[in-house]
Amino acid sequence: QVQLVESGGGSVRPGGSLKLSCAASRYFKSPYCVGWFRRAPGKEREWVARIDSSDSQTYADFVEGRFAISRNSAKNTVYLQIFGLRPEDTAMYYCAAGSGCRWPVTEADFSAWGQGTQVTVST
Numbered sequence: 001q002v003q004l005v006e007s008g009g010g011s012v013r014p015g016g017s018l019k020l021s022c023a024a025s026r027y028f029k030s031p032y033c034v035g036w037f038r039r040a041p042g043k044e045r046e047w048v049a050r051i052d053s054s055d056s057q058t059y060a061d062f063v064e065g066r067f068a069i070s071r072n073s074a075k076n077t078v079y080l081q082i083f084g085l086r087p088e089d090t091a092m093y094y095c096a097a098g099s100g101c102r103w104p105v106t107e108a109d110f111s112a113w114g115q116g117t118q119v120t121v122s123t
Contacts, residue, residue, distance in 0.1 A: 001112045002026050004095045009117035017083045020117055022095030024076040028053075033101035034078045035110055036069060038091035038119075045094070045107070051078060052101040085121045092116040 008020040020036070028034065035050035049059045049069040057069050068081040078095065096110035 002028070002097055004097060004112055004114035006093060006095050006114045006117035009093060009119045011120040011122070012085055013123060014086055014121055016085050016121070017081070018085065018119060020080040020082070020093055020095075020119075022078040022080070022114060024078075024097070027073070027076050028097065029099075031100040033098045033109065034071070035096050035098075035105070036067075036078075036080045037094045037096060037107070038089075039094070039116075040088075040091040043091075047105045047107075048093070049080060050101055050105065056101070058101070058105075082119070085119070087121050089119060090121050092118050 003025040005023045030053040033050055033052050036048040037045050038048050039045035047060050049067055051057050051069045051071055059067060066083050071078045094116045095114040097112045098110040102109055
């Protein structure tokens with residue numbers, strides 16, 4: 001299956017911004033669903049955002065307008081921009097892909113997962 005590689009994470013101060021990238025080894029075959037998830041140490045993994053073949057974007061409630069998911073099909077890449085980073089955003093962020101988006105979001109719908117990119121927000 002398609003392989004995914006995340007990048008763009010790092011250590012930032014509260015209030016800072018980051019743009020994470022999810023690069024795929026091949027094009028995303030339509031229909032598809034690409035999602036971002038995150039997991040903090042000691043906590044369960046949670047869904048953050050997703051984008052489908054029609055460029056429809058959906059976000060978890062906690063995002064509160066601070067996250068933006070987008071894609072560049074020519075580059076086989078999906079992005080996640082995060083603004084106004086908070087300490088509670090500290091987590092490993094994962095990209096995942098599946099064959100079509102459904103509701104509610106479940107990890108079982110995503111068959112390909114990346115290794116993750118670390119985001120650390122602290123003073």
